[in-house]
Amino acid sequence: MATGIGRNTAAVEGPAASDDAAQAVPRGRTRRWILTAVVGAFLLYLVVAAARNPRFEWDIVGRYMFSDLVLEGLVTSLSLTAMLLVFGVLLGTLIGLARASDFAPLRGFAWTFTWFFRAVPPLVQLLLWYNLAYLIPEITLSIPFGPEILSVNANDLISPFTAAVLGLGLLESAYMAEIIRAGLGSVDRGQTDAALSVGLSRRKTFFRIVLPQSMRFIIPPMGSQAILLLKATSLVSIIGLSDLLHTVQAIYNRTLEVVPLLMVATIWYLILVSILSVGQIALERRYSRSFAERKAAVREDLV
Amino acid sequence: MVRDVITIRRLQKYFSEFHALKDIDLSVREGEVIAILGPSGSGKSTLVRCIHQLEPIQGGAIYLGDELLGYERTRSGLRNLSDSAVARQRARMGMVFQQFNLFQHKTVLENLIEGPTQVMGMKRHEAEAQARDLLARVHLSDKADSYPRQLSGGQQQRAAIARAMANRPAVMLFDEPTSALDPELVGEVLEVIREIAATGVTMLIVTHEIRFARDVADRIIFMEDGRIVEDGPTRQIMSAPADTRLGSFLARSM
Numbered sequence: 290m291a292t293g294i295g296r297n298t299a300a301v302e303g304p305a306a307s308d309d310a311a312q313a314v315p316r317g318r319t320r321r322w323i324l325t326a327v328v329g330a331f332l333l334y335l336v337v338a339a340a341r342n343p344r345f346e347w348d349i350v351g352r353y354m355f356s357d358l359v360l361e362g363l364v365t366s367l368s369l370t371a372m373l374l375v376f377g378v379l380l381g382t383l384i385g386l387a388r389a390s391d392f393a394p395l396r397g398f399a400w401t402f403t404w405f406f407r408a409v410p411p412l413v414q415l416l417l418w419y420n421l422a423y424l425i426p427e428i429t430l431s432i433p434f435g436p437e438i439l440s441v442n443a444n445d446l447i448s449p450f451t452a453a454v455l456g457l458g459l460l461e462s463a464y465m466a467e468i469i470r471a472g473l474g475s476v477d478r479g480q481t482d483a484a485l486s487v488g489l490s491r492r493k494t495f496f497r498i499v500l501p502q503s504m505r506f507i508i509p510p511m512g513s514q515a516i517l518l519l520k521a522t523s524l525v526s527i528i529g530l531s532d533l534l535h536t537v538q539a540i541y542n543r544t545l546e547v548v549p550l551l552m553v554a555t556i557w558y559l560i561l562v563s564i565l566s567v568g569q570i571a572l573e574r575r576y577s578r579s580f581a582e583r584k585a586a587v588r589e590d591l592v
Numbered sequence: 593m594v595r596d597v598i599t600i601r602r603l604q605k606y607f608s609e610f611h612a613l614k615d616i617d618l619s620v621r622e623g624e625v626i627a628i629l630g631p632s633g634s635g636k637s638t639l640v641r642c643i644h645q646l647e648p649i650q651g652g653a654i655y656l657g658d659e660l661l662g663y664e665r666t667r668s669g670l671r672n673l674s675d676s677a678v679a680r681q682r683a684r685m686g687m688v689f690q691q692f693n694l695f696q697h698k699t700v701l702e703n704l705i706e707g708p709t710q711v712m713g714m715k716r717h718e719a720e721a722q723a724r725d726l727l728a729r730v731h732l733s734d735k736a737d738s739y740p741r742q743l744s745g746g747q748q749q750r751a752a753i754a755r756a757m758a759n760r761p762a763v764m765l766f767d768e769p770t771s772a773l774d775p776e777l778v779g780e781v782l783e784v785i786r787e788i789a790a791t792g793v794t795m796l797i798v799t800h801e802i803r804f805a806r807d808v809a810d811r812i813i814f815m816e817d818g819r820i821v822e823d824g825p826t827r828q829i830m831s832a833p834a835d836t837r838l839g840s841f842l843a844r845s846m
């Protein structure tokens with residue numbers, strides 16, 4: 290009884306000498322070609338349309354792409370990203386460790402920290418820190434019911450830059466803390482047992498055995514976090530910090546060349562994020578291989 | 593005179609409400625090889641983990657030689673030892689785990705010198721020389737520079753045994769060293785343990801390999817429900833009548 294035989298398919302019964310999977314024709318090849326052509330044509334249309342639309346004013350885009358002001362804004366965005374990353378890793382490590390601690394109050398504090406800073410949107414946090422000066426006009430350090438030790442005007446303390454570092458940095462540490470906690474938790478419990486068993490102290494167990502092995506779980510998500518962070522820094526334009534976005538806004542407020550200048554920012558963000566993404570993919574590749582293979586490969590390179 | 597290497601008195605272990613070890617009394621003499629048998633969940637692993645201070649205890653006392661483990665005596669009673677003091681005590685015992693637990697990011701040789709260099713204060717080249725001797729004893733001389741992942745289970749466990757001996761411990765603790773192995777790899781690991789036992793090393797071995805226990809152990813302990821219910825010379829234990837709980841356990845396990 291012939292079942293499941295398609296319209297154009299000849300019924301085959303028993304082995305035949307000519308059967309060879311290497312000679313098989315893949316299915317759906319034509320369909321893929323058509324789809325590729327349609328998508329390609331559409332993309333081409335978009336590029337051509339954008340290039341030929343005079344309102345994009347590409348000559349203006351070209352003029353501002355490498356102008357000093359824009360490059361300065363770019364540097365501000367990049368250094369802010371780098372600073373926030375360092376801040377986030379340092380504070381995030383502490384919070385992440387506190388989260389993994391067996392001391393309940395510490396764990397509770399760390400939990401509250403992560404909960405709060407992850408729940409409040411970054412834009413709100415930026416505005417909150419920036420406007421802290423209005424909420425608490427004076428930041429005062431004093432002994433309760435005793436004399437004042439130190440008093441600073443919050444307006445002096447909270448510059449746009451500090452507001453940016455706090456507004457995005459605390460949030461960043463909260464995410465980093467989660468990444469670090471998860472990474473530490475991914476290392477098999479038996480590794481700790483074995484480390485204690487050979488006589489290592491708890492501190493050495495952590496730094497020599499657990500932390501190095503958690504790195505392959507920690508580094509790749511930190512890479513994606515860096516990309517998110519770079520994009521998030523564009524939010525600081527709202528509090529007047531001269532990052533890339535704020536710089537182009539400042540220029541188009543004067544010249545009214547809104548779209549071309551936004552294109553300048555767009556292109557720069559595309560370039561930077563693409564570079565970071567390539568790095569991120571490399572990191573992921575590197576860390577998804579086992580330690581063993583990686584170190585063995587390094588060794589072979591050295592020979 | 594033969595000394596006691598380990599002495600346990602009225603040990604109590606709880607996991608929250610659950611009484612996992614009840615009134616354990618045990619003395620291990622120098623050079624003695626003891627096999628610990630018992631059904632799954634009877635507290636065998638918990639007992640060796642308590643001896644090795646990987647689990648806190650809730651009552652009684654454990655001594656290594658004359659030294660009280662985990663606590664110091666003060667005028668107001670016992671007080672927990674500092675982490676570094678506990679670590680030093682652990683370094684005087686070697687432990688072999690069911691899941692091998694070799695440090696995955698270190699080569700076999702690096703695994704073996706971790707304790708000697710980081711804890712015992714041995715120089716690196718001395719530690720490496722000693723590690724190579726130990727690797728020869730477990731027949732792994734050619735694997736010194738391999739990573740754990742590159743080894744079979746049996747090879748990993750033999751490396752782990754060598755690592756446990758690297759601090760020259762007063763006693764070796766084994767927690768089901770062959771239970772995670774494919775059947776054809778069990779023999780090579782048991783053989784290595786047998787060879788080490790023959791050199792007079794004191795051992796406590798939790799195992800389900802009854803035949804191995806009979807061959808290698810001087811003494812057998814049978815645990816049930818958190819208690820030691822039988823404790824005696826191997827020959828006497830092995831001849832337990834089949835109508836006793838021990839006898840029927842042995843019959844089932846053979």
Ligand SMILES: Nc1ncnc2c1ncn2[C@@H]1O[C@H](COP(=O)(O)OP(=O)(O)O)[C@@H](O)[C@H]1O
Pocket residue numbers: 607610612630631632633634635636637638639
């Ligand atoms: N970390 C733990 N938390 C709670 N209960 C545990 C823990 N470890 C072991 N137990 C319980 O203690 C009993 C003894 O366990 P274990 O010592 O592993 O037995 P065995 O090694 O003889 O199979 C079991 O009932 C087990 O469920």
Ligand SMILES: [Mg+2]
Pocket residue numbers: 636637638768
């Ligand atoms: Mg067990």
